[in-house]
Amino acid sequence: MKIGIIGGAGYTAGELLRILLRHPQVEIAYVHSNSNAHKPIYEVHQDLIGETELHFTDEISQAVDVVFLCVGHGEAVKFLEKHTLGSHIKIIDLSQDHRLGKLDWVYGLPELNKPAIQQARFIANPGxxxxxxxxxxxxxxxxxxxxxxxxxxxxxxxxxxxxxxxxxxxxxxxxxxxxxxxxxxxxxxxxxxxxxxxxxxxxxxxxxxxxxxxxxxxxxxxxxxxxxxxxxxxxxxxxxxxxxxxxxxxxxxxxxxxxxxxxxxxxxxxxxxxxxxxxxxxxxxxLTKGASGQAVQNMNLLFGLEETTGLLLKPSAF
Amino acid sequence: MKIGIIGGAGYTAGELLRILLRHPQVEIAYVHSNSNAHKPIYEVHQDLIGETELHFTDEISQAVDVVFLCVGHGEAVKFLEKHTLGSHIKIIDLSQDHRLGKLDWVYGLPELNKPAIQQARFIANPGxxxxxxxxxxxxxxxxxxxxxxxxxxxxxxxxxxxxxxxxxxxxxxxxxxxxxxxxxxxxxxxxxxxxxxxxxxxxxxxxxxxxxxxxxxxxxxxxxxxxxxxxxxxxxxxxxxxxxxxxxxxxxxxxxxxxxxxxxxxxxxxxxxxxxxxxxxxxxxxLTKGASGQAVQNMNLLFGLEETTGLLLKPSAF
Amino acid sequence: MKIGIIGGAGYTAGELLRILLRHPQVEIAYVHSNSNAHKPIYEVHQDLIGETELHFTDEISQAVDVVFLCVGHGEAVKFLEKHTLGSHIKIIDLSQDHRLGKLDWVYGLPELNKPAIQQARFIANPGxxxxxxxxxxxxxxxxxxxxxxxxxxxxxxxxxxxxxxxxxxxxxxxxxxxxxxxxxxxxxxxxxxxxxxxxxxxxxxxxxxxxxxxxxxxxxxxxxxxxxxxxxxxxxxxxxxxxxxxxxxxxxxxxxxxxxxxxxxxxxxxxxxxxxxxxxxxxxxxLTKGASGQAVQNMNLLFGLEETTGLLLKPSAF
Amino acid sequence: MKIGIIGGAGYTAGELLRILLRHPQVEIAYVHSNSNAHKPIYEVHQDLIGETELHFTDEISQAVDVVFLCVGHGEAVKFLEKHTLGSHIKIIDLSQDHRLGKLDWVYGLPELNKPAIQQARFIANPGxxxxxxxxxxxxxxxxxxxxxxxxxxxxxxxxxxxxxxxxxxxxxxxxxxxxxxxxxxxxxxxxxxxxxxxxxxxxxxxxxxxxxxxxxxxxxxxxxxxxxxxxxxxxxxxxxxxxxxxxxxxxxxxxxxxxxxxxxxxxxxxxxxxxxxxxxxxxxxxLTKGASGQAVQNMNLLFGLEETTGLLLKPSAF
Incomplete structure (x- = not known):
């Protein structure tokens, strides 16, 4: 499964990367960030040093199965107005732009909407x-x-x-x-x-x-x-x-x-x-169940994977 | 004004000492602690190093104007059962032992009971x-x-x-x-x-x-x-x-x-x-308005001092 | 691979459990703790709630491949004096008891002693x-x-x-x-x-x-x-x-x-x-590279597994 | 003694105000801040609410005995180039601008230079x-x-x-x-x-x-x-x-x-x-001995006051 991330420099994108780099069924196709294009990802998300040689890009490829929108509130709508993503691409929006009463979007709380999520193309990840x-x-x-x-x-x-x-x-x-x-x-x-x-x-x-x-x-x-x-x-x-x-x-x-x-x-x-x-x-x-972890949970459901894949994380405990 | 402190090793006693050492009208006559008797006070309240050479004592003198009870809950009643303090001594109890429905005790919230505090002998300092x-x-x-x-x-x-x-x-x-x-x-x-x-x-x-x-x-x-x-x-x-x-x-x-x-x-x-x-x-x-500062405010009222004496403390701010 | 843990209530045991519960090749046979015997493990390591129904035990089984000693300094030697572990059992001691000049024990810093660790039976995990x-x-x-x-x-x-x-x-x-x-x-x-x-x-x-x-x-x-x-x-x-x-x-x-x-x-x-x-x-x-993570790294080496198995942990980052 | 503060919105100015508001011999004549002029001081140093009704000003009065420069490094020199302070005004510079080899300035570490400080007009407060x-x-x-x-x-x-x-x-x-x-x-x-x-x-x-x-x-x-x-x-x-x-x-x-x-x-x-x-x-x-407290200690020495005046502060301890 190939994924793309838009707004790759923020906290939710960083947490998404931490999870997806260890997800057994995911290949990270690109991490988009205009302001950080061409930098190694570990220069921004510094804990990822030694874990990935990926660089930020300012280009958006259509060769992915799912795109995560990690941009700020208001920016997800603008992004989708400016860019057309092919109909084969599912979208998980971590911003608040599509959570309220949007017909095409499913509110991505699995404990409320699991069957709908499994059938959806567009997921609005909850706050x-x-x-x-x-x-x-x-x-x-x-x-x-x-x-x-x-x-x-x-x-x-x-x-x-x-x-x-x-x-x-x-x-x-x-x-x-x-x-x-x-x-x-x-x-x-x-x-x-x-x-x-x-x-x-x-x-x-x-x-x-x-x-x-x-x-x-x-x-x-x-x-x-x-x-x-x-x-x-x-x-x-x-x-x-x-x-x-x-x-x-x-x-x-x-x-x-x-x-x-x-x-x-x-x-x-x-x-x-x-x-x-x-x-x-x-x-x-x-950052996990409240944002990026839930986004991955939604992705797992969207693609028929075991819901917990990549999400059985070691607690930090202290 | 001479004061004594019972239960001198705990947090409220330490804070009381920090305030009273700078109070212009107070002389600390003794600080009682059975477990720390004869130790310098700054060995327990270590921030007081360089500020006082007082030692804890296990003796209780009657030659004071006011005694602060800084013992644990339940211990203030026991202390007063065991020890008779002369009728010239006022008592401010920082424990919860005398706060509820005790006839001889005034509940020491100045913003509620100022006139009664000014006339009192026994003050139950609020929680x-x-x-x-x-x-x-x-x-x-x-x-x-x-x-x-x-x-x-x-x-x-x-x-x-x-x-x-x-x-x-x-x-x-x-x-x-x-x-x-x-x-x-x-x-x-x-x-x-x-x-x-x-x-x-x-x-x-x-x-x-x-x-x-x-x-x-x-x-x-x-x-x-x-x-x-x-x-x-x-x-x-x-x-x-x-x-x-x-x-x-x-x-x-x-x-x-x-x-x-x-x-x-x-x-x-x-x-x-x-x-x-x-x-x-x-x-x-x-520790101040919620305990020892309020106890000093009550002491000021008990003895007719300006209510703020010794209590215009520099905020730590950070 | 079946493992046992001695001294299961302390911090290093908790961290070991967090890692081993997700390790793909490990079965936790027992977690020994005299003081907590029969309690669920998640009552002590509370972040493990929902992750394991294992209970502490006060019995030590020989049916394991490796035992981790997570007891206090000085207690590992005493434990091994009191208990005879079968010669099929490898031992990884997280205490300091066997780190200095012990002939039978390999100092378990993989970046120093990898070949020796791979051949060892007894590992002294570094401080x-x-x-x-x-x-x-x-x-x-x-x-x-x-x-x-x-x-x-x-x-x-x-x-x-x-x-x-x-x-x-x-x-x-x-x-x-x-x-x-x-x-x-x-x-x-x-x-x-x-x-x-x-x-x-x-x-x-x-x-x-x-x-x-x-x-x-x-x-x-x-x-x-x-x-x-x-x-x-x-x-x-x-x-x-x-x-x-x-x-x-x-x-x-x-x-x-x-x-x-x-x-x-x-x-x-x-x-x-x-x-x-x-x-x-x-x-x-x-707690990881400085203790329990390194112990698992040593275990992987002892048993010919990929060194990183179970150790590619998501950083907490914040 | 009347004092003025330049650069009144920063951390060292805030700490100076906390101390000087309680200093028995000081009147704060003005607190200068271009960016905050006309605001109450407690809007910026919020812990000072209830303690002063002073407002920031963008005017600099000559009717003071001492001026504290609390501006950033490099800004103190610029300030003194732009503004002429009357020769009756002593200056204590908390920035690093005058600490190294400036003939007219005394390095204000009282434990090194007390006699010189007592005679000085210009004090460079140490880092x-x-x-x-x-x-x-x-x-x-x-x-x-x-x-x-x-x-x-x-x-x-x-x-x-x-x-x-x-x-x-x-x-x-x-x-x-x-x-x-x-x-x-x-x-x-x-x-x-x-x-x-x-x-x-x-x-x-x-x-x-x-x-x-x-x-x-x-x-x-x-x-x-x-x-x-x-x-x-x-x-x-x-x-x-x-x-x-x-x-x-x-x-x-x-x-x-x-x-x-x-x-x-x-x-x-x-x-x-x-x-x-x-x-x-x-x-x-x-912030105290390392900056504003030391500045007040220097001020006390400059004006022949007891060195500890206003500086016997209650420790926060916790």
Whole structure:
């Protein structure tokens, strides 16, 4: 299987390369980057030194089976307007450009849309916070149990903010720091609502979401709670049933910590019941399950491979 | 003014010493620690090298004006059972032993109980999360505006967990990590409820509190939100009025970050309105305003000093 | 190939499990831990949740091909005194017990002793600092160019200090901190000298080594410099020649940073010449190339597998 | 005493403001910043919220006693070319522009040049690494004991790299990372040599200095070693004698860690002897003793104040 990457210099492209270089069925045909054309890839993604002699290119070949769009938000649409990719090429867009209500595009959350993904040509890869939060809520949505406001706090690592140095990614600022941003108004709320309504069409409640900038590089931890009348055992049964055949979602019976998922494609979910509230803690690595790992999971599904191919990654653990 | 410290080897005692060594009206008469008796203080609180030649002692002198209890929870009651302190000695207990419904003890949150503190002999110094959250809620309680559930997420630094090395304070575990603990059941909820009811006696709603272990050493950031019908301007007016004469509480018109308060006795509050929700972000340093700084603030009030004496600390900022 | 692990609860055992669970030719027969017998492995190595249902055992089976000793220093010798392993079982000892002058044991640095390892039954896996520093020096030793004092500063992550919580691994102490320990007297100097003399028997100079405790979890960066009369090009040629067939050692032409090797089995080396000094910067991950990854590399060599089998790990990069 | 600050938006200006706002004898007349003119100071130095209502200005008043130049390297000379400051105004330049061989300027290391500083009009405030390393070496220089090569490794916090976001101050890069820069060629070596020769004019040996970028925000730890024939007791006596009257230099008998000096103006020195080598570990906070704290120390000396006025800062400790 030959693949091309557009926007090859950013964080999601780097993570995609780390995974695909080890994927047993993939040949990387080209990595496109206008600004880095002709440089060795390991000059930008420096951990890849010794692993590949590939260079960035500014040319786009049609001789591939799938193209990953790793460009910034808004740039994926522009790219597809400027370039015509042959109809034999499948496209996985990691930007947010095609996630909301695009007819030709399938929202690429395998735990929601696996059959559709397997038949698709165009995949809109979900957002990182969206993935983490949807995996916490979809089992309840499927049972039409989201009947009140939802309360979420979630903290993301700095790689979620991308490669460009800014004030809030300056080490002197961010180290040992914590801050809230886009409270109640994070752009992923639209995706989350769309996915919930796919399973529970009448859902019409506020999702109160407080996102935090954490002082770590990788990972998202979200705590979600809501009114829930049934027992904790019933809750667990709902989640077990929903995720029965999902290789990357793990229900933990112990309270988890973020580093359990780092450098893996796993999502760990953990449930507690307190009075009439159900608490769901959800953990992912924003660069793997929250971006490039999920993109590879989608690619595997698109091409009929085992879903976990190339994605059984050694956790970094520490 | 002569002071004594009981439980001198722990984190709150160390911070108290850092402050009191620079306090212009204080003489440190003794620092008690059974396990460290006769050692120089700077062998335990190593940053104090070059600042004091004081040694720990295992004797307790009556020739002091105030004693700070910096022992563990449960140990303050035991200490006072074993030792009789002369009636000329005031006591400030930094443990949680006397915070809840103790008749002789005043709950030492100056922004709630200043006149009572000024007349008191026994002060129960508030908990760190309790301080941070109460300062976010009391202005609304005073106006009897807490009429629905309250939603809180809050993250604390590792010094809140004390000096004893444990699994969750091991650097290899905690660095770059995040986790939830005691969701909905943090022990400070009782204090918080007690303080709210002091101002709004009919308060009877759930306080949903998700505490997090953060990967930083100092500081607490809490996000609090609740149903609120009035405007953001009205909210700001309520907070401005409540804190008008409080030297350590600052209302910020910009979204703050945790490091703005570190190594200071300040609490920064910030308000946003989203649809019918009011969001209050509250920041303190858990060791200063959340513990030892507040204890000194209480001492200043007990002895008729300017409230800020010795507490206008240089922020560390980074 | 069936393997057993002794001392299964520590950091090196955890890392070994992370690697071996994905190794295509390995079956984990047992993981021994007296203190954790009968617990699921993922209760201790929590990132392994969802990856294995293996439990710790307190029994030692003879039905294995190789045993990894992951016990503490001094415990490996004791273990082998107490237990007789059948002569069909190869042993890889990750402790320091058999590294110095033990006749039956091969010092398991593949870049020094590959042919001997391939024939060995008993492997003494090198120390983490020793691996990092020897890889920086051995090419010069082979050319008998170590003819003056050697100057080294090296910084290690906290996982090097093991799992037991201590004062210097307490997050509140170690976060944002730095300190020197065992200056000029680190225990790995003996291994380093032994390996140098294997290639340059007359070596008889001081190795001045300042080890630092870094505030990160994984990795070692060592800077080594010494008097060197030839040119930088000659130096590079010496290193290129020495490492020509070594899959895990990479010579970088750009100044590297520690995170380029984290979660990989690579060693990156970088050379600079300044006046008459040659500077060699050497980077490894202390848990992989510095411990468990190298143990698996040795296992691959012991059993005639491709040296890199199971060791082409995705870097964590961030 | 009225002071003005030029280049008010950078890190050293922020730290200067944190100190001077609490200095009992200082009135801040103006804080100059072209790019931030008319903004409140706390919009840039956000920790100063609630502490000052001062605004940046783009005007320069002559009605001050001293001006601090906090501009970038090269900009101080340009500023003084463009602006004429009245002869009643003393100048403390925190940039490197006037440190080397400028006749009218005194190199402002009080532990080297106190009498000259007290008489000076123009002070060149030393570099951060230079301060840390000179304090480690000057007692030996005074005894003419620097008679061989000197070996130094030193690690600096990210604030040393300034406020502008760059690749090597990006949190995603720097967090948990370590790297060498400017090995053997750091620009502070010229200052260090100049100061050594002031005490030991014949000094003519290599100073081998490996600087590291650390993953912390504040602080410098340098390890210095060299050939030394006398005993450790003699070494300690030399240092005790040299620093006898220096309020900010502390000789520790225990191996120190970096956080002991953070947010203080102290330098901690620690000595060990190993065979014929003397090891000196030196610690400062790069923003206080390494920059703005030292500038205030110089100001105190210039104006005949107690040297420690405003500089007995509470350590942050954690």
């Amino acid at each position: 990182c916070f969206a993935t983490c939060i949807e995996l916490a809520l979809l089992p309840l949505a499927k049972e039409h149990l989201l009947n009140d406001e939802i309360h979420i706090s979630g903290t993301t690592g700095s790689t979620g903010a991308g490669q460009k140095p800014t004030e809030t990614t300056h080490f002197s600022w961010r180290n040992n720091n914590l801050s809230v941003y886009k409270a109640f108004e994070h752009q992923h709320l639209a995706e989350i609502t769309q996915s919930i309504r796919q399973l529970q069409p009448n859902f019409n409640h506020d999702i109160n979401f407080i996102p935090y900038r954490g002082n770590f590089t990788r990972g998202i931890l979200a705590s979600v709670y809501l009114h829930f009348d049934a027992t904790i055992e019933q809750a667990r049964a709902i989640y077990q049933s929903y995720y029965e055949n999902e290789p990357f979602v793990v229900l933990s019976s112990a309270n988890p910590d973020l580093k359990q998922v780092i450098n893996t494609n796993k999502c760990i979910l953990y449930l507690e019941k307190h009075k009439n509230k159900l608490l769901i803690i959800s953990l992912i690595d924003n | 760190c999360f309790a301080t941070c959250i109460e300062l976010a809620l009391l202005p609304l309680a005073k106006e009897h505006l807490l009429n629905d559930e309250i939603h809180i997420s809050g993250t604390t630094g590792s010094t809140g967990a004390g000096q004893k090395p444990t699994e969750t304070t091991h650097f290899s575990w905690r660095n770059n990590n995040l986790s939830v603990y005691k969701a909905f059941e943090h022990q400070h909820l009782a204090e918080i409820t007690q303080s709210i009811r002091q101002l709004q006696p009919n308060f009877n709603h759930d306080i949903n509190f998700i505490p997090y272990r953060g990967n930083f050493t100092r500081g607490i950031l809490a996000s609090v939100y609740l149903h609120f019908d009035a405007t953001i301007e009205q909210a700001r007016a309520i907070y401005q009025s409540y804190y008008e004469n409080e030297p350590f509480v600052v209302l910020s018109s910009a979204n703050p970050d945790l490091k703005q308060v570190i190594n200071t006795n300040k609490c920064i509050l910030y308000l946003e309105k989203h649809k019918n929700k009011l969001l209050i972000i509250s920041l303190i340093d858990n | 983490c600092f020793a691996t990092c520093i020897e890889l920086a020096l051995l090419p010069l030793a082979k050319e008998h160019l170590l003819n003056d004092e050697i100057h080294i500063s090296g910084t290690t992550g906290s996982t090097g200090a093991g799992q037991k919580p201590t004062e210097t691994t307490h997050f509140s102490w170690r976060n944002n901190n730095l300190s020197v320990y065992k200056a000029f007297e680190h225990q790995h100097l003996a291994e380093i000298t032994q390996s140098i003399r294997q290639l340059q028997p007359n070596f008889n100079h001081d190795i001045n080594f300042i080890p630092y405790r870094g505030n990160f979890t994984r990795g070692i960066l060592a800077s080594v410099y010494l008097h060197f009369d030839a040119t930088i090009e000659q130096a590079r040629a010496i290193y290129q020649s020495y490492y020509e067939n070594e899959p895990f050692v990479v010579l970088s032409s750009a100044n590297p940073d520690l995170k380029q090797v984290i979660n990989t089995n690579k060693c990156i080396l970088y050379l600079e010449k300044h006046k008459n000094k040659l500077l060699i910067i050497s980077l490894i991950d202390n | 951060c690494f230079a301060t840390c390393i000179e304090l480690a070496l000057l007692p030996l220089a005074k005894e003419h004991l620097l008679n061989d090569e000197i070996h130094i490794s030193g690690t600096t916090g990210s604030t040393g790299a300034g406020q502008k976001p760059t690749e090597t101050t990006h949190f995603s890069w720097r967090n948990n990372n370590l790297s060498v820069y400017k090995a053997f060629e750091h620009q502070h070596l010229a200052e260090i040599t100049q100061s050594i020769r002031q005490l030991q004019p014949n000094f003519n040996h290599d100073i081998n200095f490996i600087p590291y970028r650390g993953n912390f925000t504040r602080g410098i730890l340098a390890s210095v070693y060299l050939h030394f024939d006398a005993t450790i007791e003699q070494a300690r006596a030399i240092y005790q004698s040299y620093y006898e009257n220096e309020p900010f230099v502390v000789l520790s008998s225990a191996n120190p860690d970096l956080k002991q000096v953070i947010n203080t103006n102290k330098c901690i020195l620690y000595l060990e002897k190993h065979k014929n080598k003397l090891l000196i570990i030196s610690l400062i906070d790069n």
